[in-house]
Amino acid sequence: MSVSVTDTSGGASPGWPGALRAVAGDIKLAHTVFALPFAVLSAFLAAAWADRLPSALEGALVLACMVAARTYAMAANRLLDARIDAQNPRTAGRAIPAGRVSTKQMGVVCAGSALALCAGAAGFGWLGGNWWPLAASPVVLVVLGVYPLMKRSTSWCHAVLGLALGLSPLAAALAIEPGYLREPGVWLLASFVLLWVAGFDVLYALLDIDFDRGAGVWSLPARLGPRGAVAVSRAMHAAAGGVLWACWWVSPGLGRVFAVGAGVVCVVLVVEQSLVRVGAGSAGKASGGASGGGAPPWLFTANGFVSLALGIAGLVDVLRLG
Secondary structure, three states: OOOOOOOOOOOOOOOHHHHHHHHHHHHOHHHHHHOHHHHHHHHHHHHHHOOOOOOHHHHHHHHHHHHHHHHHHHHHHHHHOHHHHHHOOOOOOOOOOOOOOOHHHHHHHHHHHHHHHHHHHHHHHHHHOOOHHHHHHHHHHHHHHOHHHHOOOOOOHHHHHHHHHHHHHHHHHHHHOHHHHHOHHHHHHHHHHHHHHHHHHHHHHHHHHHHHHHHOOOOHHHHHHHHHHHHHHHHHHHHHHHHHHHHHHHOOOOOHHHHHHHHHHHHHHHHHHHHOEEOOOOOOOEEOOOOOOOOOOOHHHHHHHHHHHHHHHHHHHHHHHO
16 A cells, blocks of 8 residues: 555645644644553652652653654654545544645654654753663654554554553653663553553554455454454453553552552453444444444543553552652
8 A cells, every 4th residue: 555645635735823733633632641641650660769759850851752752653643644544534534634734734743743752852861861762762753653554564553553652651761760671560561551552442443444444454353353353452451451460569669559540440441341342244343332333432531541540540659659
């Protein structure tokens, strides 16, 4: 499938003020909540490992890097998928296909946010001589930007998206205390994020199963069918639950509050999976409240709760036990 990013709007480029508002709405900055709590928790765990708390400037840099990273990832996704989005009725209203943003403008946003991420990573070097985040930033940019390309080549693209978000606790630890990466807990936290995100992304892909099959877009629902894809999603979330408990077990900074949060999250994942049912018929779309079939609309809310619950519970423990 072509990876062309030719302008699909068919008209003159919109003005920059309106284009920036359209970009902000299109990439949904509020959805940074999926990864940000894990980055913040990891930053506090890494600092506690060194018997300190993150400074206000370190916290600001972590926040800035997270926003820049997600903006870059979403802008790259919208840019590379512009032609596919224009063909899909569900996504045809996105900013580039609808003509609210030109591909050139989205490219500028993509490049600008990549530079902002690198500048934020360099801030840790200027602040305390830790240049590891800047050295790692090219690798992070590649992982964050490759997801749209993976949808054209492998049905396991959902795991690539999970990896992109799973980098957040590792990157935060690298920025605050690189030595903390020797501890297994941060790797287990990253593994939980990978499995959790990949599992719910498979459910989201149910929305586009018919389009993906017709357009040649690779996804697990398109390859395995709804029943097979839901089974894989459930296996991923079951594994995520086990990894989460292992993270709690091996991380000295996590105590009873995080354990309660982990238990609640596991219940939420079980309920989430139980409410996504595969209906009969050749289309085989999942039911559960979504208009026209597919993943129900409350999935975003449920998964936002997962990240916030774990992040807050973990922070309470770190501050309580530290």
